[in-house]
Amino acid sequence: MKKILSALTIFGLVFTMTFLSSCEKAYLVPEEQVIENVSFSSEVQPFFDAKCIECHNGSGIPLNLTSPGSYDAIISGDYVDTENPADSKLYLKIMPGESMSDYASPSERELTLAWITEGANNN
Numbered sequence: 001m002k003k004i005l006s007a008l009t010i011f012g013l014v015f016t017m018t019f020l021s022s023c024e025k026a027y028l029v030p031e032e033q034v035i036e037n038v039s040f041s042s043e044v045q046p047f048f049d050a051k052c053i054e055c056h057n058g059s060g061i062p063l064n065l066t067s068p069g070s071y072d073a074i075i076s077g078d079y080v081d082t083e084n085p086a087d088s089k090l091y092l093k094i095m096p097g098e099s100m101s102d103y104a105s106p107s108e109r110e111l112t113l114a115w116i117t118e119g120a121n122n123n
């Protein structure tokens, strides 16, 4: 009887732990959102408008991100690397620990990377 009880206890513990940890996972890790078919004009530029052009507006700070010249400025200044999207200066600068990180949220970083990965289109 004792053996059965302890076996049941162990089973119960393992079950509870598995159950709890799977719950915790589902709770802590948000569902991955796939960002695709990014539009420069309707998604990326509005992000620049909201978070960047207060400074990046041609008044001395490098890289003017105001519309309509922003796209050409990014391309001609070599700020995106479509071969190695994660190495793009535009993306690296907004990553945690870099000087522009405060101005971009995680989803805005994802948006930027997705836009570059899709070919940095002027769409």
Ligand code: HEC
Pocket: 048, 051, 052, 053, 054, 055, 056, 061, 062, 063, 079, 089, 090, 093, 094, 099, 100, 103, 104
């Ligand atoms: C409060 C002002 C300010 C805001 C807002 C700002 N920046 Fe900057 N940014 C600067 C300054 C100043 C520099 C130059 C110093 C440096 O590189 O950190 C700079 C540099 C950069 C550079 C490097 C330019 C180069 O040629 O070296 C990039 C890329 C950049 N910013 C992107 C962004 C993006 C994208 C945003 C919006 C998410 C943003 N910045 C928001 C002030 C700002």
